[in-house]
Amino acid sequence: MDKLVIDGGISLNGEIRIAGAKNSALPILAATLLTDDTVTIRNLPHLYDITTMLELLGCMGVEPVVDEKMNVEVNTSTIRDFNAPYDLVKTMRASILVLGPLLAHHGKADVALPGGCAIGSRPVNLHITALEKMGADIRVEDGYIKAKMEGRLKGAHIFMDVSTVTGTENVLMAATLADGQTIIENAAREPEVVDLAECLIAMGAEIRGHGTDTIIVEGKEKLHGCSHAVMPDRIETGTYLIAAAATRGRIKLKDTRPDILEAVLSKLEEAGADIRVGEDWIELDMHGKRPRAVSLRTAPYPAFPTDMQAQFTAMNAVASGSGSITETVFENRFMHVHEMIRMGASMEVQGNTVLVTGVPELKGAPVMATDLRASASLIIAALVAKNQTVVDRIYHIDRGYECIEEKMQLLGARIRRLPG
Ligand code: EPU
Numbered sequence: 001m002d003k004l005v006i007d008g009g010i011s012l013n014g015e016i017r018i019a020g021a022k023n024s025a026l027p028i029l030a031a032t033l034l035t036d037d038t039v040t041i042r043n044l045p046h047l048y049d050i051t052t053m054l055e056l057l058g059c060m061g062v063e064p065v066v067d068e069k070m071n072v073e074v075n076t077s078t079i080r081d082f083n084a085p086y087d088l089v090k091t092m093r094a095s096i097l098v099l100g101p102l103l104a105h106h107g108k109a110d111v112a113l114p115g116g117c118a119i120g121s122r123p124v125n126l127h128i129t130a131l132e133k134m135g136a137d138i139r140v141e142d143g144y145i146k147a148k149m150e151g152r153l154k155g156a157h158i159f160m161d162v163s164t165v166t167g168t169e170n171v172l173m174a175a176t177l178a179d180g181q182t183i184i185e186n187a188a189r190e191p192e193v194v195d196l197a198e199c200l201i202a203m204g205a206e207i208r209g210h211g212t213d214t215i216i217v218e219g220k221e222k223l224h225g226c227s228h229a230v231m232p233d234r235i236e237t238g239t240y241l242i243a244a245a246a247t248r249g250r251i252k253l254k255d256t257r258p259d260i261l262e263a264v265l266s267k268l269e270e271a272g273a274d275i276r277v278g279e280d281w282i283e284l285d286m287h288g289k290r291p292r293a294v295s296l297r298t299a300p301y302p303a304f305p306t307d308m309q310a311q312f313t314a315m316n317a318v319a320s321g322s323g324s325i326t327e328t329v330f331e332n333r334f335m336h337v338h339e340m341i342r343m344g345a346s347m348e349v350q351g352n353t354v355l356v357t358g359v360p361e362l363k364g365a366p367v368m369a370t371d372l373r374a375s376a377s378l379i380i381a382a383l384v385a386k387n388q389t390v391v392d393r394i395y396h397i398d399r400g401y402e403c404i405e406e407k408m409q410l411l412g413a414r415i416r417r418l419p420g
Contacts, residue, residue, distance in 0.1 A: 002398075004391040004405065006382035007414040008364060011288070012249035014411040018237050018256040019045035019402040020070075020230035024192040026094045027169040028199045028230060029053045029074065032062075033101035034177060035203055036077035037225030044070045044230060048398045052092040056084055060098075075225075079106070086112035086143060092399070093117060096124055097166055099145060100174035103136055107149045113140060118371040120330035126167040130158045134171075134178055155180030155219050163188050163300040168215070169196055176205035178219035187215045190301040191260040195231040202226035232256040232280075235307045235373070236401060238264045241284050242308070243380045244411070245273050246315040250285040251411060258282050263304040267294050271315065291315055293323035293358050300329070310336045310377035317345040318384045319358035326353045336374035339367040340381050343389065364389040372400040379404070383413055390418070 020043035030053070032039040044050055044066075054064050054072070061080035065073045082102050089095040089112035102109035116122060128138050128145065134153040139146045155178045158171055168188040173196070175182035187193070189211055197210035203226045206218040237256045244251040245268055258265065258277035265275055268284065271291040276283045293316045298306040306329040316323045317340055327333045337347050337354050343362040348355045364387035369375035375397040382389035391397075394417075397404055408415045 001420040008385040021233040030097035032074035040227040100170035175217035293319035314380035316356040335370040
């Protein structure tokens, strides 16, 4: 297993480009299953999860064509298998996103039931009950969600008990080909849902209200091909900004979107960062100062994102003062805390809150990555630590951060991969 070796103590300084958003590219790749025409997706990030999604399409009989610029052409008319096998689903829960499109376009889908994961139990009951309400016959047996439908799905009034991102995306995709109108209430408002909706509209879908908590879809008999550029990754953007703030550095991020990062930018300003933005860039400068600890509470968009909580915990670890971080979206997202404590951090988990008192410095130690965002937070902790840190199990980071060591090196970090 590959490891990352990081020699800390350097302030990040420089300029990098932000990749396309993983959590928008994944549902958009799944959406190609809604049409027999060719869909071209541009600005696809170079990530392991994207390869897994392409592999999933491949095992159904689809042959996506990727060029050297990571633009991909997908034509799903060659599909012969409507199955998402456990081997792929267990490595990437987002495989569940093929359920809605397969059912809506082909009337059949067998998708392995994702299990719990390192951040919580993560059920998919809301995906299933919503599709049942649209007329699908769904059984869960032998570890699989087995869904079928005679004819078209029926438009329905769906109320999501909990705001769920992939749940909203599954129902949204299914509704584009349903007979009649679908109203999704308490829909997720995340920018990735909006990006998916815009791609679906380019494919001929009729959707309004995306970006609000009520999405209305008028079902169509057919969708067609389109070309769509994936939006920039707001979580990658935030991760580099926090890394720069924690290391008292100065960076400029290009090809990103400040307008979807308000909760994060305002916390960074509270931490003492000087931030300037343009339409597609963000600049952060700490003027060499130590950050101030911040308190925050995660919640669905537009509130503070759960995917950025671990990285702020790392910044707080070396900040002046103390801050509390409360996680309300997932029940078990503090695995990184115990690793940071091994590096000398002063932190205590109390229920769904971690109380952090900043220390003047962390010390390098061998640590273990447990999930994608926890891995990112350990890299930030390692960048500010004295001496060397070895981060093990970094396959998690390759799932969601494009060329992380190259980008970090461009910013001056002393980081290298140790093939395992
Ligand atoms: N939930 C249910 N029932 C459901 C679905 C969700 O109870 O049927 C609960 C979950 O257990 C959780 C809450 O609803 O407590 C919100 O989960 P959500 O369904 O929104 O999460 P997700 O769709 O599985 C996506 C991202 C995650 C991100 C969350 C929250 C993708 C592919 N994944 O997951 O991204 O943390 O939304 O914003 O879009 C990551 O990129 O590292 C990552 C974990």
